[in-house]
Amino acid sequence: MAKGKARLSIVPLGGVGEIGKNMTLYWYGNDMLVVDAGLKFPEEDMLGIDIVIPDITFLVENRDKLRGIFLTHGHEDHIGGLPYILRELNVPVYGTRLTLGLVENKLREHGLLDTAKLIAIDGNSKVQAGVFDVSLFYVNHSIPDTAGFAIETPEGVVIHTGDFKFDQTPVDGRHAEIHKLAAYGQRGVLALVGDSTNAERPGYTPSELSVGEKINEIVGNAPGRVIMSTFASNIHRLQLMIRAAEKHGRKVAVVGRSMVNNIQTSLQLGYLEALPETIIDADDVNRVDPEKLVILSTGSQGEPMSALTRMARAAHRKIEIMPGDTVVLASSPIPGNEKYVSRTIDQLFRAGANVIYRGVHASGHGSQEELKWMLSLVKPKFFLPVHGEFRMQRTHANLAIDVGVDPDNIFITELGDVVEFENGRARLGGKVPAGAVMIDGLGVGDVGNIVLRDRKLLSQDGILVVVVTLSKSTGHILSGPDIISRGFVYVRESEALLEEANKLVESTLVKLVTDNVSEWSSLKTAVRDALGRFLYEQTRRRPMILPIIMEA
Amino acid sequence: MAKGKARLSIVPLGGVGEIGKNMTLYWYGNDMLVVDAGLKFPEEDMLGIDIVIPDITFLVENRDKLRGIFLTHGHEDHIGGLPYILRELNVPVYGTRLTLGLVENKLREHGLLDTAKLIAIDGNSKVQAGVFDVSLFYVNHSIPDTAGFAIETPEGVVIHTGDFKFDQTPVDGRHAEIHKLAAYGQRGVLALVGDSTNAERPGYTPSELSVGEKINEIVGNAPGRVIMSTFASNIHRLQLMIRAAEKHGRKVAVVGRSMVNNIQTSLQLGYLEALPETIIDADDVNRVDPEKLVILSTGSQGEPMSALTRMARAAHRKIEIMPGDTVVLASSPIPGNEKYVSRTIDQLFRAGANVIYRGVHASGHGSQEELKWMLSLVKPKFFLPVHGEFRMQRTHANLAIDVGVDPDNIFITELGDVVEFENGRARLGGKVPAGAVMIDGLGVGDVGNIVLRDRKLLSQDGILVVVVTLSKSTGHILSGPDIISRGFVYVRESEALLEEANKLVESTLVKLVTDNVSEWSSLKTAVRDALGRFLYEQTRRRPMILPIIMEA
Numbered sequence A, B: 001m002a003k004g005k006a007r008l009s010i011v012p013l014g015g016v017g018e019i020g021k022n023m024t025l026y027w028y029g030n031d032m033l034v035v036d037a038g039l040k041f042p043e044e045d046m047l048g049i050d051i052v053i054p055d056i057t058f059l060v061e062n063r064d065k066l067r068g069i070f071l072t073h074g075h076e077d078h079i080g081g082l083p084y085i086l087r088e089l090n091v092p093v094y095g096t097r098l099t100l101g102l103v104e105n106k107l108r109e110h111g112l113l114d115t116a117k118l119i120a121i122d123g124n125s126k127v128q129a130g131v132f133d134v135s136l137f138y139v140n141h142s143i144p145d146t147a148g149f150a151i152e153t154p155e156g157v158v159i160h161t162g163d164f165k166f167d168q169t170p171v172d173g174r175h176a177e178i179h180k181l182a183a184y185g186q187r188g189v190l191a192l193v194g195d196s197t198n199a200e201r202p203g204y205t206p207s208e209l210s211v212g213e214k215i216n217e218i219v220g221n222a223p224g225r226v227i228m229s230t231f232a233s234n235i236h237r238l239q240l241m242i243r244a245a246e247k248h249g250r251k252v253a254v255v256g257r258s259m260v261n262n263i264q265t266s267l268q269l270g271y272l273e274a275l276p277e278t279i280i281d282a283d284d285v286n287r288v289d290p291e292k293l294v295i296l297s298t299g300s301q302g303e304p305m306s307a308l309t310r311m312a313r314a315a316h317r318k319i320e321i322m323p324g325d326t327v328v329l330a331s332s333p334i335p336g337n338e339k340y341v342s343r344t345i346d347q348l349f350r351a352g353a354n355v356i357y358r359g360v361h362a363s364g365h366g367s368q369e370e371l372k373w374m375l376s377l378v379k380p381k382f383f384l385p386v387h388g389e390f391r392m393q394r395t396h397a398n399l400a401i402d403v404g405v406d407p408d409n410i411f412i413t414e415l416g417d418v419v420e421f422e423n424g425r426a427r428l429g430g431k432v433p434a435g436a437v438m439i440d441g442l443g444v445g446d447v448g449n450i451v452l453r454d455r456k457l458l459s460q461d462g463i464l465v466v467v468v469t470l471s472k473s474t475g476h477i478l479s480g481p482d483i484i485s486r487g488f489v490y491v492r493e494s495e496a497l498l499e500e501a502n503k504l505v506e507s508t509l510v511k512l513v514t515d516n517v518s519e520w521s522s523l524k525t526a527v528r529d530a531l532g533r534f535l536y537e538q539t540r541r542r543p544m545i546l547p548i549i550m551e552a
Helices: A057-061 A082-088 A097-109 A178-187 A208-221 A235-247 A257-269 A282-287 A307-312 A338-350 A368-378 A390-403 A449-461 A495-514 A520-539 B057-061 B082-088 B097-109 B178-187 B208-221 B235-247 B257-269 B282-287 B307-312 B338-350 B368-378 B390-403 B449-461 B495-514 B520-539
Strands: A008-014 A023-028 A031-035 A051-054 A066-070 A093-095 A118-120 A127-129 A132-138 A147-153 A156-160 A189-195 A226-229 A251-255 A293-297 A326-329 A354-356 A380-386 A417-422 A425-431 A436-440 A463-470 A477-486 A544-551 B008-014 B023-028 B031-035 B051-054 B066-070 B093-095 B118-120 B127-129 B132-138 B147-153 B156-160 B189-195 B226-229 B251-255 B293-297 B326-329 B354-356 B380-386 B417-422 B425-431 B436-440 B463-470 B477-486 B544-551
Touching: A008 A051, A008 A057, A008 A156, A008 A189, A008 A380, A023 A147, A031 A132, A031 A147, A066 A127, A082 A097, A093 A097, A097 A118, A097 A257, A156 A178, A178 A189, A178 A368, A189 A368, A208 A226, A208 A235, A208 A326, A226 A307, A235 A251, A235 A257, A235 A293, A251 A257, A251 A282, A257 A293, A282 A293, A293 A307, A307 A338, A326 A338, A338 A354, A338 B390, A368 A380, A368 A390, A380 A390, A380 A417, A390 B338, A449 A544, A449 B449, A463 A495, A463 A520, A463 B463, A463 B477, A463 B544, A477 A495, A477 B463, A477 B544, A495 A520, A520 A544, A544 B463, A544 B477, B008 B051, B008 B057, B008 B156, B008 B189, B008 B380, B023 B147, B031 B132, B066 B127, B082 B097, B093 B097, B097 B118, B097 B257, B156 B178, B178 B189, B178 B368, B189 B368, B208 B226, B208 B235, B208 B326, B226 B307, B235 B251, B235 B257, B235 B293, B251 B257, B251 B282, B257 B293, B282 B293, B293 B307, B307 B338, B326 B338, B338 B354, B368 B380, B368 B390, B380 B390, B380 B417, B449 B544, B463 B495, B463 B520, B477 B495, B495 B520, B520 B544
Parallel strands: A031 A066, A066 A093, A093 A118, A156 A189, A189 A380, A226 A293, A226 A326, A251 A293, A326 A354, A463 A544, B031 B066, B066 B093, B093 B118, B156 B189, B189 B380, B226 B293, B226 B326, B251 B293, B326 B354, B463 B544
Antiparallel strands: A008 A023, A008 A417, A023 A031, A051 A436, A127 A132, A132 A147, A147 A156, A417 A425, A463 A477, B008 B023, B008 B417, B023 B031, B051 B436, B127 B132, B132 B147, B147 B156, B417 B425, B463 B477
């Protein structure tokens, strides 16, 4: 294992071989810094789990070396894990103004705001973090104030792209800083650590402005109210929606907690512009003529408790969908959410709305052509495709080879892989502890594989609890057996089955007791086996069987 | 409620407001016939459920009227429910040869083949089913021998499209019978009951032949083995794969039970053609040079136990993925399967294969232009868009309006809706029982909402079983309380929590017993409340709590 004495190590602790919980460790000697601290949403089989964060065991072991956490932008998969990490490692956190604005809200909720050290940086900043010098370059993305980092190390400069696209007609007028990238490329860049999200997509990602044109057209043609939903963090798109409303003489109301919060924060910090009379209170929507109203709402992903989903179910306190409404889902379903989105769309149609749910979206990530532009501008010697599942990393690597990067200088990393750079050479040096920590309620990491396996079993065929009380002296049955089932069968219809099961358990126990078998584990195993076999024969189902023996 | 004396009723019993379990009832007086008897795969929240079939309560109540079941084609969402229906209503089943061939396999597995009455029909058949005269017209689809039905009734002809596309260059040379449709249209059609699956898709669906061109190109360029996966029922595509193999001098091996079965059945019945030496045994794959081999495999949907998924996991007995392999997923993920497919693709890439998973597919359903062609050919007076979720039905209805159907003559039905036709007029007449029946293991319909709700609860935060034995005479605690948890927390790490929980339960019970509360329901409620509150405060989790009281 590399001791990191005179070499640079780059270690992905999250976001490779997966989408989500991004975190990359940069390490040189006694200095470490981390880029991003994201969360990931649980997989389907992570039953009952709320969120997943990176396993930071290695950082905690090396807490004395960690100089700071640098955040590229305010999306959950880049800042969502920060509260859990700051609880254990209270190091300075660097980020752009909007990013830190969103981080503050989060830390406040976790009661960590008072002790956190948040330092705002911008395009002119140069931060010394131990032996590292960190500057940022702005890029375009689906949230404003997104940056990548240029990390100067004794081995050379590393360009960490973060999430990016190149939008030549950016909504906020801030272009990606391609001249900075070109200058770094000219001087010589050691390594590029690059966003692979859209590596499978050929061509270019359209500008956000193209979405604005569609929004404008829809608002212009809508006969009645327009209810628009998008990601609450996509301030650019919300800006386009506000502009379209103003252009067509419509007021704007906002519903949905995250939408209200984000718009408030953005207006305060100057990332969003609206004329003073444009935004009205959601309570006043019924005082405005329908054709003079735009409602911005959460729910573009069909999230069950979001405003739009509740409107669709006729369960929203303030707003009811009416025929004549135009509802726009200005988004694309995140993989895994397709069914939730479809369900919401169906309900909106049933409620009589005209629903537009295709074609009003542009990705926040560059497609193949932009990825090749980044590689060409930066001209890195080494390349680490990150922020993606394996096939995206693999495809991104192939693009790099096409552009001219030496295949041997490309590392498709897994979590915990240590890529070491020394004297102009690079190699895979070993592994550090890395992985996932599951958070369920207040518990961090206390739900492991066994608990998940049990939840899975329980979810399939339920549970049968078999209770019996044995005499302490004789070992004979004093009470029971009683069988209680949950999630197995509908008891009223299955009385005969459960009665037979009960008799089977009784006879099994009586026989063993008669044979003088008193060891509880043997009794339980016998009951579990006999009952399991019987139930499977009768029902082809395998409920969990929990034999409980009491003594009295 | 209509008595159906002198009117025609069309009643969707499955396949509207949903994709899957298609079944449509045609009813005139004392005669009924049903088109299709499909199954549907369970939704995400139907934990532990295997399949879902239509609720046939109404058919069973009217069993003396049912003259036959007519099957449009052999896909599961059209024939998968048949065994469960035939168990209760053993009526004649009509279908094309391949369709019945696939039905036979199914009925054999259910032990129903001997008693079933299966009658093969073709393009020249005319079946009298009570007052109905039923003929078929061939259409194109992603399985051969697919037909729609022309149902002649005293009120007029109803055209039931079934699943269809119009493929102008069909792989098996059998064109859709557009001249029949034109003739019906000319004579006058009362109603069209039409497939809405792709109603949201503008334009045309490409011919299956275009997929053949891509397959040919891939096989021609592949440096080593080609492993191709598609739906095992897509015989047309399998034919294209076999042709491509033969054209490039390659042998074909087949893996995966449903693939082997379908290919065998199709070869026997003449729906698939292969030269005698083309297909080799899967056990012989290692005796053939890699560049002379094509392997056809199940698993295009990432199904966990399918051949390709097991190969990707290095868990297949006969075949191991090797660098140099070209793996083709000639399919598109069915909504809901996207994550399983992505996972398989990642694993295949990791194993060193070149994976092609986009662009080698054409839908089996017509897009908007084909749907408009069907409407124009048939020129129905009334229109029922079916086979789709609400937004697809709604969009299909809009297409019909564009083509010229009177909006008042269009019925977007829900399950059980009765559309009545009388003297050239139509209306929504009422509702009959309809819905879903869930099948879990051997149980049909015995898993209802309560069981599902319990499984859902169990899957989220697990269960705590609290057992105590009370004295029959004094009511005091003889043994316990013991707390056993499953799926809640990892016990070894949470001892303190569970100990405290235990003490809480004990003190709660002691207090009640001292106050002479002996009613078990009160005791259980008190334990459940106290424990639930405590656990939520400590963990923010809500496991199911099951208090059990024994007496001795």
